[in-house]
Amino acid sequence: MSGDTHDGVDNTRKVVVTGAAGFIGSHLVEALRREGANVTGIDRKSSWATGEIAPSADTGSLHAIRADLVSADLSTCLENAETVFHLAALPGVRPSWTQFPEYLHCNVLATQRLMDACVRAGVPQVVMASSSSVYGGAEGTMHENDLPRPLSPYGVTKLAAERLALAFAARLDTALSVNALRFFTVYGPGQRPDMFIGRVIRAALENKPIEVYGDGTQLRDFVHVSDVVRALMLAAAPRGRGTGVLNIGTGQAVSMNEVLALTGELTGRTPDARYGPARIGDVRATTADIECARRRLGFTARKDLRAGLATQIEWARRSLARAASPRTASPAGMAPTRRS
Numbered sequence: 001m002s003g004d005t006h007d008g009v010d011n012t013r014k015v016v017v018t019g020a021a022g023f024i025g026s027h028l029v030e031a032l033r034r035e036g037a038n039v040t041g042i043d044r045k046s047s048w049a050t051g052e053i054a055p056s057a058d059t060g061s062l063h064a065i066r067a068d069l070v071s072a073d074l075s076t077c078l079e080n081a082e083t084v085f086h087l088a089a090l091p092g093v094r095p096s097w098t099q100f101p102e103y104l105h106c107n108v109l110a111t112q113r114l115m116d117a118c119v120r121a122g123v124p125q126v127v128m129a130s131s132s133s134v135y136g137g138a139e140g141t142m143h144e145n146d147l148p149r150p151l152s153p154y155g156v157t158k159l160a161a162e163r164l165a166l167a168f169a170a171r172l173d174t175a176l177s178v179n180a181l182r183f184f185t186v187y188g189p190g191q192r193p194d195m196f197i198g199r200v201i202r203a204a205l206e207n208k209p210i211e212v213y214g215d216g217t218q219l220r221d222f223v224h225v226s227d228v229v230r231a232l233m234l235a236a237a238p239r240g241r242g243t244g245v246l247n248i249g250t251g252q253a254v255s256m257n258e259v260l261a262l263t264g265e266l267t268g269r270t271p272d273a274r275y276g277p278a279r280i281g282d283v284r285a286t287t288a289d290i291e292c293a294r295r296r297l298g299f300t301a302r303k304d305l306r307a308g309l310a311t312q313i314e315w316a317r318r319s320l321a322r323a324a325s326p327r328t329a330s331p332a333g334m335a336p337t338r339r340s
Helices: 023-034 074-077 100-121 153-169 196-206 225-236 256-267 289-295 307-324
Strands: 015-017 038-043 052-055 063-068 083-084 125-131 177-183 184-187 209-213 222-226 242-248 272-276
Touching: 015 023, 023 038, 023 225, 074 100, 083 100, 083 225, 100 125, 100 153, 125 153, 125 225, 153 177, 153 242, 177 225, 177 272, 184 196, 184 225, 196 209, 196 307, 222 225, 222 307, 225 242, 225 289, 242 289, 256 307, 289 307
Parallel strands: 015 038, 015 083, 038 063, 083 125, 125 177, 177 242, 184 222, 209 272
Antiparallel strands: 052 063
């Protein structure tokens, strides 16, 4: 393969992606392979098809491993890795109140074990997914120097994972760097079906009512998955290398009601919103202060909400059509068929 780069990513290196079969992880794996990177993907999902895809003239290789980070032998996976993208985590605010042991396992213990293995393997850098949930509620924009005040067990575990990773980077016996990217509300093709935008689009396309938690005036900084992937790759580039936390968002907040209206415009069907009480742990508003990411990474979001929603609507239309067909394709997040 050539030594060309894109957004600073060296296309001859080996990288590891945890949570490779997830929403963001699957997009990242595809982007890295398009740049020629050789990817080792790790995920514990039963739908994650393990095996090898050899490199081609257009893409790097993929070595897919089904494993739990808490119990897996990570030494072989991390051998000669130049970058580890740590995306594996159990998401969701509401379930974290009743499933806290599982959140500790997936978000905290898995991170501790991965970071320990990275130090032992001499991995030079980790780029990890954190969350705006670490901030809790806030008035105005959220800045990296704000005191974290998570309002849910999920937010607590994401903050703990972030702090663990930074503690490993601070060890005197390692040259490991850690960029913890605090993602705001990520959406786009392949988004989890329980997320708000995914539920709104499906309700519109199927002409069904949608339950809205609260009065719909809650504000979110919605950032498209393509921008999140670009931020991850920039954070692994020489310019972005360092240790610390960075907000990844658009810097603009949009209300739930605005999303409902825009989805109606784009689909031709205004979703039938049924408003109910807000859920425990949901924050009133999130807006990212994006100056640090702009300065350190050269990152600003490129896709506005209208264009981003259009990509997810089109993906949802295709997904529903496949589900209605007797011959269905592999769902998003699954690895393609491998050659033995």
